Amino acid sequence: MNFFAIIGRFTLNALAALGRLTLFAGQALGHLARPPFFIRNISQQILTIGYFSLPVVGLTALFTGAALAQQIYVGSARFNAESTMAAVVVIAIVRELGPVLGGLMVAGRVSSAMAAEIGTMRVTEQIDALVTLSTDPYKYLVVPRLIAGVITLPFLVAVANIIGVFGGFLVATQRLGFNAGNYLSVTMNFLEATDIVSSLVKAAVFGFIIALMGSYHGYHSSGGAQGVGRATTDAVVSAFILILLANLIITIMVFGS
Amino acid sequence: MKDTPKIALDGVKKRFGSKVVLDGVTLNIAKGESLVVIGGSGTGKSVLLKCILGLLKPEEGSIHIDGENTLTRSGKSRREQMARFGMLFQGAALFDSLPVWENVAFGLMKAHGVKRKDARDIALEKLGRVGLSEDVGALFPDELSGGMKKRVGLARAIAADPDIIFFDEPTTGLDPIMSDIINDLIVESVRDLGATTITITHDMASARKIAHSIAMLHKGQIIWQGSQDDVDNSGNAYVEQFIHGRAEGPIKMAVRKG
Ligand SMILES: Nc1ncnc2c1ncn2[C@@H]1O[C@H](COP(=O)(O)OP(=O)(O)OP(=O)(O)O)[C@@H](O)[C@H]1O
Ligand SMILES: [Mg+2]
Numbered sequence: 001m002n003f004f005a006i007i008g009r010f011t012l013n014a015l016a017a018l019g020r021l022t023l024f025a026g027q028a029l030g031h032l033a034r035p036p037f038f039i040r041n042i043s044q045q046i047l048t049i050g051y052f053s054l055p056v057v058g059l060t061a062l063f064t065g066a067a068l069a070q071q072i073y074v075g076s077a078r079f080n081a082e083s084t085m086a087a088v089v090v091i092a093i094v095r096e097l098g099p100v101l102g103g104l105m106v107a108g109r110v111s112s113a114m115a116a117e118i119g120t121m122r123v124t125e126q127i128d129a130l131v132t133l134s135t136d137p138y139k140y141l142v143v144p145r146l147i148a149g150v151i152t153l154p155f156l157v158a159v160a161n162i163i164g165v166f167g168g169f170l171v172a173t174q175r176l177g178f179n180a181g182n183y184l185s186v187t188m189n190f191l192e193a194t195d196i197v198s199s200l201v202k203a204a205v206f207g208f209i210i211a212l213m214g215s216y217h218g219y220h221s222s223g224g225a226q227g228v229g230r231a232t233t234d235a236v237v238s239a240f241i242l243i244l245l246a247n248l249i250i251t252i253m254v255f256g257s
Numbered sequence: 258m259k260d261t262p263k264i265a266l267d268g269v270k271k272r273f274g275s276k277v278v279l280d281g282v283t284l285n286i287a288k289g290e291s292l293v294v295i296g297g298s299g300t301g302k303s304v305l306l307k308c309i310l311g312l313l314k315p316e317e318g319s320i321h322i323d324g325e326n327t328l329t330r331s332g333k334s335r336r337e338q339m340a341r342f343g344m345l346f347q348g349a350a351l352f353d354s355l356p357v358w359e360n361v362a363f364g365l366m367k368a369h370g371v372k373r374k375d376a377r378d379i380a381l382e383k384l385g386r387v388g389l390s391e392d393v394g395a396l397f398p399d400e401l402s403g404g405m406k407k408r409v410g411l412a413r414a415i416a417a418d419p420d421i422i423f424f425d426e427p428t429t430g431l432d433p434i435m436s437d438i439i440n441d442l443i444v445e446s447v448r449d450l451g452a453t454t455i456t457i458t459h460d461m462a463s464a465r466k467i468a469h470s471i472a473m474l475h476k477g478q479i480i481w482q483g484s485q486d487d488v489d490n491s492g493n494a495y496v497e498q499f500i501h502g503r504a505e506g507p508i509k510m511a512v513r514k515g
Contacts, residue, residue: 036367117354120353121352124348124350124353125346125348125350126350126351126352126353128307128310128312128346128350129344129346129350129351129352129413130352131310131311131312131339132310132312132339132342132343132344133339133363133364133367133368133413134336134337134339134340134364134367134368135363135367135368136336
C-alpha cells in the first residue's frame, strides 16, 4: 500500500471516530436536561470519582509541589531571586500542575474503570437489557458519569492546589529556611482570581473529558473480554491526550494575550 | 375479516458485514399465541428477537406490533412500547451492580413508577415463582449459578406482567424438574395473563409443552411453520431431522470429520 493511501485511510478513520464521538456527546448532552434523573447513580459516581480519588490526587500534589519548590529554589538562586520562589510555585501549581496532574491521575483511575464497567455491560447484553426495561442507557449510564465528572473534578483540583502549595511551603520552611509568614503572604499576593477560576474551569472540562472517554469507549466496545480490554486502554490514552490538548487551548485562551 | 396479528414480520433481512443472518423472515403471531422458534445453533434466532425488540435494525423488511410499524418509532413512543415487552436474554444479562431483587424490580421502578418498597415485594413474589427464595433476592448476580441467573432473568422478564414476552432458551442449563416448572410458568403467563410469547428452545419436550405453533428457522428463513400437533408429521425433512436430532439429513453442520 502506498504512503498516501495509508495517510488517507488514517485520516478517514480519525474523522469517522471524531464523528461518532461528536454524535455520542451530542446524544448525552441532549439527555442532560430531560428527566428522568438517576440521582442515585449520580451520587454513586460522585463518590467513586471524587472521594476515592482524593488520596491519589492529594499525594500527587504534595510530592509535585515539594519537588517544584526545591527545583525553583535551585534555579532562582542563580539569579539571587529566591524571594520569587513562593510566587512561582503557587502560579505553576494553580495554573497548570494542579489541574493537569489531578486530571491525569483521575483519568487513569476513572476513565479505565468506566470503560471496563460499561464495556462489560455492553458485551454481556446488559445495555440491551436496559433498553428492554424502558431505560435509556445514555440517561442511566452516561449522563450520571458526565455530571459527576464535571462537578467533582473542580473540588479535587481545588484540594490538589491547596495541597500542592502546601508541599512547596513545607520544603521552603523546613528545608530551605524560609520564613513561614513571609512565604504565605507572597503566595497570597501573587495569586489572582483569574488563576483560580481558570484552574477550576480546566478541572470541569477535564472531568467532562474523563467521563466522556470512559463512557464512549465502553459503550462502543465489542468482541468480548479482549474488546473490553482495548476499550479500557483507548479510554485512558484518549483521555490523557484530550486533557493535555484542552489544557493547552484553555491556557492560550486565558493567558495568551 | 382476520384480526391484525400481534406481531407481524415481513421480509426482514439482517446482515452483519457481508454475513447474511436473516434473509427475508416473514412471520405472523396472533394475540395470545405461544410461538416456539426452533433452528440450529447460529441460525439467527436470537438476532430475530433483537430485531423485533428494536435492539438491532434490519436492513430490509417491516415489523409491525399491533399494526404499528416499530422500525420508524423512536424516543418516548419506543420506550412506551418497550414497557409492554418482557425479554429473557440467552445469557440472562443481569445487571451485576444491582442485587437480584433490584434486577427483577428494575422495570417496575423505572418504567412503571412503582415505589421501591412495593416493587421489592413484587420482585420477591416473582422470584418465588421461579423457585428462588427471599435470601436469593439479596445476593448479587455473580453469586448465583448459571441456572439461577437464568431464572432471575425469567423473573425479570415477567415482573411487569408484559403482554409480549420473549424467552431466549429459558430451560437451557436447568435440571429436568426445574425445566418443567419453568415450562408451566410460561404456559401460565400465556393462559392467565393473555401474553403473546415467542420462545426459542432446543428442548423439544419444552417446545411440545408450551407451543401453540412452531416455526423453524434455517439459513435465514422460516422454512416451516405449523401447529405443534403437526410437527411430528410435518413432511419436512429439515424439521424431521431437527426434532429427532439426527446427524444425517439435509441440514449440514460445518464440522470436519477426522
Ligand atoms: N452483534 C453481532 N455482530 C456480528 N455478528 C453477529 C452479531 N450477533 C450475532 N451475530 C451472528 O449472527 C448469527 C446468528 O446469531 P444468533 O445469536 O442469532 O444465533 P442463534 O440462532 O441464537 O444461535 P444459538 O442457538 O446458538 O443461540 C451468528 O452467526 C453470529 O455470528
Ligand atoms: Mg441464541
